[in-house]
Amino acid sequence: MSKVRSPFLKPSLTKIYATPAASGGLAAAWAECATLRAMNRITSQPRLSRWFVPAPLAIQGVTVLALLATMLSSLHLDLAPGALSLLVGLCGLHLGALTLVPVRHLPHWAQLLYLFGQGLLAGVVQFFAPTAPLAYVYLAIVIQAIVLLPWWLWVPFSLLNYAVWSGLLLMATASFAAWFQNHLAFAFPATCAIIAAIVYARQQRRNEQVQQMLQQMQLRYDQLAAGLRDLQQHAMIEERQRLAQTIVGEVQQALSRTEQSMSSALNSAQSNLQRLQTTVAQVRVTAAQAVERLRGALDTLRRGELPTMPSLTLLLRLNDEEVMAARLHVVQTWVLPSIFILLALGLNFAQQGVVLPALMGCSALLLVAYVATQSTSHPVLLQAGLIGQALLILAMTLLSQMPPLLLGLLLVLWQLLMRLPLPLAVPYMIGIPLAIFALVQRLTPAGLRLEEMLLGVVSAAAVGLPLLLARYQFERRKQAELRLALLAAEIAQQTAEVQALAVAAERARLAREVHDDLGSRLMLVNLQLQLAEELASDDAHAALEQLESSREQLQAAWRGVLAVADAELPLGQDDLIAALHALVVPLGALVRLRCDGALEHLPSTVTTAVYRTVQEGVTNARRHAQPMLISVQVVAICGYVTTTVTNDTCAALSTGGALSPQSNSFGLLGLRERAEALGGTLESGPLAEGGWRLRVVIPVEEV
Incomplete structure (x- = not known):
């Protein structure tokens, strides 16, 4: 016996998991276990203390950028030194709560209180410094609610948060037209960020579920060593019972017919010794049939097919899932570009009173290019579509002279993070904004103000960081699912192999015992019957003695079969x-x-x-x-x-x-x-x- 060591097996389990080296199933399993060895090198994430798990990195990044942009924008508001100091203190308090409070492991009511406290701080800051970047602080609070709370809690909280921001904005602008334009400019990046947060929250929760399942499967795997012994005994008992009902039962029937024939011959010989030779010959025929049945049983036991053992390849069934669900993919394909186009046309109408036909044409071309890019999988066409969309957004901005339309580049950013590998997406994420910024600065009279550039950076962070973390959670979950599937397949394969080995061992034991005990006794019975047949014509009483001895041997053989079937040592x-x-x-x-x-x-x-x-x-x-x-x-x-x-x-x-x-x-x-x-x-x-x-x-x- 040679032991084949699986990369997931512990030493105690390897001692049990021993199979013949010539086994084709294990040879194939050894090759398949290369994947298992590779997966074993995947290190688990470091575990932080239960009470020191702050908000996710994406939320921290968006909030930090929004607060920094708010403080930079407030420098142009001519605030008093005291008000500016209070503003800085409130922003610092907000950042401290964000980075130090273990919000992810608080109960829902405590999380709601924490989010309401953040909203209160944001409202106080907005009251003293009503800047445009502050809207993204509210957006970061909404993203936290999406990640932390179930939908029936974060939806009403988000509406309440929006009502606070909208009311304070109306008080600060004192103009419905300006209030409406601010809403239009903020609606598209807010929609993109909320959908990105939903994608991230979905991946995070599914990853946590898979990690819990993986821990349970790992625990089950660790307990497999003790379970294999019980499984082996159970499989042997089941096979023993099955053989007792089939092969052993047929052999016992053959022995029973032989014993009945022998008893009938003895009873007949007591009354008519002249028929003894004919009767003994009939008994020999019955005994020969029993011997043939025994040979057939041994051939079945030795050469019968064992239960098939599934391979890891057949057991693995991993679904090829994307980062986003089908519904969110539809939202990305149709809803996001439609919202941007409607907002672009609405902003143009609100500022100029008319909608430029050229702007409408560019909007239609943008929608066609976006949908076509979503439907293609060719890398060259995909990159060409992204560049074309960026150029169309630039054309819409130059035609309308509205810098907020540059936020349409969030559409391109979304596709870059969802469709392209990160090494290929990073040059586009850096090159496209820089090129667009340079062209806008050169082709427009006023260029871009600092606040508009800050809004662009914060908007990109609000959309890009959750999507990046969603991709990370997706890849981590796929690794966990692969490890989970490999563990489940390993357990199933080991279970099947242990059962097959137990069945083979039980069949070999039964074949040895039946051949050694029953085979020898039947041969002795056959020789005694042959001798009785030869003595029947000359010495009938000696022939009867041989016949009696044959019946005793046959009865002993029957008892031996029962003992073998019950696995009793003789x-x-x-x-x-x-x-x-x-x-x-x-x-x-x-x-x-x-x-x-x-x-x-x-x-x-x-x-x-x-x-x-x-x-x-x-x-x-x-x-x-x-x-x-x-x-x-x-x-x-x-x-x-x-x-x-x-x-x-x-x-x-x-x-x-x-x-x-x-x-x-x-x-x-x-x-x-x-x-x-x-x-x-x-x-x-x-x-x-x-x-x-x-x-x-x-x-x-x-x-």
């Missing part, structure tokens, strides 16, 4: 010598038995192997040779038990007592398996002076 530790004498005494002077050494306290497995060796050797000698003497010697000395069976007449057939390697003897195979399982050896072959010798040597302790 011998105890102190019964070997008596059992050997009982085996050879019916054969008279044909067999000479010699026992030397301490044979009284051998292990039961060794006594069974010795008994089966003598039984098989004597049976084969009588079956295949015409010996004048069969010598049986059992010696226990120097830590070894040696059993030797020698017959003085070589077999007429080349098989040499059916023990040659070319023979199909199940007995030799069973004896060799017994000896090797105990660390011993088996030798058999013709002698130079004539005859045949079978020798089995088994090591034992304290002999």
Whole structure:
């Protein structure tokens, strides 16, 4: 037996998980386990303390940028030093609460209080410094609510948060037109950021669920070592019961028919001795049928198909899921560009009173380009579509002279983060904004103000950071799902292999026991019936004695079948010598038995192997040779038990007592398996002076 070590198996489990090295299933599994070894190198994330888990990095980044932009924009408001100091203190308090409060592990009511406190701080800051970037502080609070709370809590909280911001904005602007334009300018980036936060929250929650499932599966895998033993015993018992109902049951039926035929022959012979020869011949036919059924049973046990063992490749079923769900993908494809186009047209109408036809044409082209880019998977066409969309957004900005339309680049940013690999997306994320900024600064009279540039940076962070973290959570979840699937497949494969090995071991045990015990007894019954048939015409009473002895052997064989089916050992530790004498005494002077050494306290497995060796050797000698003497010697000395069976007449057939390697003897195979399982050896072959010798040597302790 060779042990195949799986990369997920612990040493205690590897000791159990031993299979024949020639097993094709395990050879394939070893190749498949290369993936397992690779996955084992994936290190788990460092675990922080339960009470020190601040807000996600994306929310911290958006809030920090929004507060910094608010403080920079407030420098142009001519605030008093006291008000400016209060503004800086409130922003610092907001940042401190964001980075230090373990909000992710608070109950929902505490999270709501925390978010309301942040909203109150934002409202106070907005009252003193009503700048445009402050809207993104409110947006960051909404993103936190989306990540932390269920939808039935974050939706009303977001509406309340919007009402506070909108009311304070109306008080600060004192103009409905300016208030409306601010809403239009903020609506599109807010929509993009909220959808990005929903994508991130969905991936985060699914990742946490998969991580919990992975921990449970890992615990189940760690408990597999103890479970395999119970599983092996259960599989052996089930196979034993199945064999008892099928193969053993058929053999017992054949023995029952033979015993009924023999009893009928004995009853008939008591009243009519003249019919004894005919009756014995009929019994021999029935016994021969029982022998043939036994051979068929042994062939089924030795060569029958074992349960198939699934491979890891077949067990793995991983779905090819995208970062966004199907509904969110529809939102990205149609809703986002439609909202941007409507807001662009609305802003143009609010500022100029008319909608430029050229702006409408560019909007239509942008929608077509966006949808076409979403539907293509070719990398060149995808990159060309992204560049074309950026140019169309630039054209809309230049035609309308409205810098807020540059926020339409969030559409391009979204596609870059969702469709392209990060190494390819980063140059576009840097190059496109810089190129657009340079062109706008050159082609427009006023260029871009500081506040507008700050709004662009904060908007990109509000959309890009959640999407980046969503991709990270998605990749981490896919790794966890792969590891989970591999663990589940490993458990299923090991379970199947242990069951198959248990079934094979039970079949081999039953084949050995049935052949060694029942086969030998049936051959003896057949020889006795042959002798009875020969004596029937000359000495009827001697023939009846042989027939009676045959029935006793048959009944003993039946009891042996029942004991084998129940996995009972036929011998105890102190019964070997008596059992050997009982085996050879019916054969008279044909067999000479010699026992030397301490044979009284051998292990039961060794006594069974010795008994089966003598039984098989004597049976084969009588079956295949015409010996004048069969010598049986059992010696226990120097830590070894040696059993030797020698017959003085070589077999007429080349098989040499059916023990040659070319023979199909199940007995030799069973004896060799017994000896090797105990660390011993088996030798058999013709002698130079004539005859045949079978020798089995088994090591034992304290002999």
